[in-house]
Amino acid sequence: MLKVRDIAVERSGVPVLSGVSFDLAAGHALILRGPNGIGKTTLLRTLAGLQEPTNGTCEFPVDQAAYASHADGIKTALTVRENLSFWADVYGNTVPDVIWDWFDLGDLRDRFAGTLSAGQKRRVGLARLGVISRKVLFLDEPTVSLDGFSVKLFSSFMRDHHLAHGGVAVIATHIDLGLGEAQTLDLTPFAAQDDGPSDSDEAFL
Amino acid sequence: MLKVRDIAVERSGVPVLSGVSFDLAAGHALILRGPNGIGKTTLLRTLAGLQEPTNGTCEFPVDQAAYASHADGIKTALTVRENLSFWADVYGNTVPDVIWDWFDLGDLRDRFAGTLSAGQKRRVGLARLGVISRKVLFLDEPTVSLDGFSVKLFSSFMRDHHLAHGGVAVIATHIDLGLGEAQTLDLTPFAAQDDGPSDSDEAFL
């Protein structure tokens, strides 16, 4: 469902990763690992279409993809429910009632998002994924600030509601998500050569 | 060195925790645990003096205390070195040369902080603690976004350079820091009574 071939990415003109390839069949997740600054965020942004790869190709149903970044994009002046319905509207869905249970948000439904704790906010950010129901997810450190229980909520959402229905996911994380069967890709070996100038700098060399 | 007695805290007029007491002798750390939204952040803010406790007392050498929040307070338009020297100046210190090794920042010294990855930024935020050299530290999820190696850097900084020199630290975290000997305090039992209105709402009920 997701096919990445020999992709190379750069950040602000500095090459970051190169030669990354992987395949992901429906129902599978890929965990991106690697030390800080290796380029996980950059790779995910590229897959999500926010920046162009400098080399290589990736194939997947673009209209089925969604991206979740470090930042949650939650509006502090809207309630949790309003935040989620906005995303539902944008993606032409409605907010399914089960979402409140999936992410343990029942009690927080009508709280202003600005008054949530770090982890509660993050849960709302993740609930967005359940609302938009896209098949191809690119997630950047989704479990930051979450306690152990919430991490479990997230993994069971991924396993039972996303992957089980034929979704795929590429997830950058530093912790163990408990998605036992997921493939892992350590990006360390793909770090770009220092001497490879970027496409646009190359012209001046 | 740090003595907290029967402290109660609230957030925006809602009681969050009550009856929290603990003692911390020089050279010891306390790990705060508890599910998202239990009140770790609120407790740390109270200890750091940003808000008043609604009850109870805490005693520690105030002029030796420092606080590190979820957010790093790093100026993206300054270089890493400039960021750290600012904090050194504010606390009347200079930036010790060892700091670059402690937090593996040698290569990033003259990068603008805005061009760092999430984890690199966090390392700079932590390096601030080494720069200001205060004895009593209140740390809110210091290892968010850090990879395993950086978490180890942080724990050895805490153990070998902070606690070993008679410092104390109260640390809220969801992961295992590997500070083996540290006490742990789970805040779950201290959640404030549901019917205990805050001082200022009380008058209206």
Add this chain to the structure above:
Amino acid sequence: MSLWEYANPKKFMGWTGPVLPWAFGAAGVCLAVGLFWGFFLTPDDYRQGSTVKIIYLHVPSALMAINAWMMMLVASLIWLVRRHHVSALAAKAAAPVGITMTLIALMTGAIWGQPMWGTYWAWDPRLTSFLILFLFYLGYMALWAAIDDPDTAADLTSVLCIVGSVFALLSRYAVNFWNQGLHQGASLSLDKEENVSDVFFFPLLVCIAGFVLLFVALVLLRTRTEIRARRLRALQLREVRT
């Protein structure tokens, strides 16, 4: 039992409940008498014709506009020093009443200005300082509205009210210096020489009394509403936690 006890929200609700209808009643009677007397039982002015009768709305509202701010200043100080919630809420409650008074004074003045000075507006010092007062009210209310946490809002608006008062005084002086005006000088004073003639004066006094009473009644009413809103909030917050 100290006087402060009456400022406890529950006590306050207790004693204001019965007082409120009387306050409104008295305000109604004074206004009815004063305005009727003023509008129908006094002669037209020899220069201004019947337009002079606007004075029965204009002067009382102008006085109350200033006094409302004074009251807010006192209430803010009490909140900062003694932290009495009712005091903060009373200041909050007085602002919309005060701004309405300011607007009435401005509008009646403008309507009066057209026949008198041939223009709705002139940058006369008195008028100008009222406009500035209006801005202060607006800022004060906007700050209340912008902050969710009621205690924080009370603290911040109190500081704003105090700092604002100093600058309002300064503006009053500045404006006087800046432009010599068209507007009447003070014509209500103990010094009889300067006063308007008695025919206008007595109904005016009754109207002023009516406005004072109306102000008190409205502020009490609104303070009660604010207290209830706070109570509701407290209950909701408790709800959220259970």
Add this chain to the structure above:
Amino acid sequence: MIALLLRDLRLATRAGGGFGLGLVFFLIVVVLVPFGVGPETAILSKIASGILWVAALLAALLSLDRIFALDFEDGALTLIATAPIPLEAVGLAKATAHWLTTGLPLTIAAPVLGVLLQLPANGYSFVALTLLLGTPALSMIGTFGAALTVGIRRGGLLLSLLVLPLYIPTLIFGAEAARRGTAGLDATTPLLMLAGITAGSIALLPFATAAVLRINLR
């Protein structure tokens, strides 16, 4: 697109959302000018329509940085950009929300504030008409400018700098039409030009806005 528009309007009317503050700023600029210039009626009434236009422009300008920056900072913009709405529609929705919360209230308030500046009697309708025609262009151009500066933290003043030259044609024709109208002269040509600028901006700038957003989110 409607969802986005509704959300923006809702956000604007929430606490701290800034609805009405553009209006207040307009009011305050209009009030300040006499303090600076002095209270003489003769001078004030001559400059009234021009000052109203400049003040409306500044008020519109000041609320521009809210258009995208908030969504950018909390990450919502990235998510919106990867959502199934064309970025052109996003630009248009944002501009519409800006106009509804700023341009329209300004247009309604301008005649009232004209009193303070001693605007001559027949100026009221012209000031209102020109603002009604011109403010949509201000919102659309401003949205483009906001999209240009969205990556820059607190680009507020840079934004003003970029947008103001783009505003000048609108200002010239708008203020000229208002001035001619107030003075009882024929104002057809500037009015037509004003309408043309507005129509052109709305037709073309959403595409530029989308292009620029795409680059800034890269």
Add this chain to the structure above:
Amino acid sequence: MIALLLRDLRLATRAGGGFGLGLVFFLIVVVLVPFGVGPETAILSKIASGILWVAALLAALLSLDRIFALDFEDGALTLIATAPIPLEAVGLAKATAHWLTTGLPLTIAAPVLGVLLQLPANGYSFVALTLLLGTPALSMIGTFGAALTVGIRRGGLLLSLLVLPLYIPTLIFGAEAARRGTAGLDATTPLLMLAGITAGSIALLPFATAAVLRINLR
């Protein structure tokens, strides 16, 4: 305190830092006014000193929200508040940095821009003098306002609303002194008042600023 001041100055001069943008805004307002008001010399030279003051005030106003909001958003303000600098000193340092990056450049630029507005010859020194005396008050009052609204996301326009009435006395005395000076009249009283306001603000407002910051960080 010096460390904070130096940091703020350095940040201001970095990319996107906003140094000089206040100045540019000032320039642009001054340029816009003739477009709005029309080009007649007689009118322009009468309103020149007043418009310069109003424009300077607006430029100062627009850069106010940078004073605390950036530090608040990235958490630096909380850390500074728990650092061993009294908050009063923080307020003063912030106001000083604001003045050095905005008030001072404006003062220097104003006489130059006076040319565009046909300022009469003997007005230049008075405009510069009054701005030099008055802009520190604008920075200090503005810092207080910025501290007041720091908890509110993008409180920019609310900030303007709160600060503008506080600016009025400064504006009146400043503009009046400049006008009288330009017209060759005696300007001693307004100049003294202006100096008084500046001195008073600097003496007292840091305390109010600190109080308000403490509340907002709670």
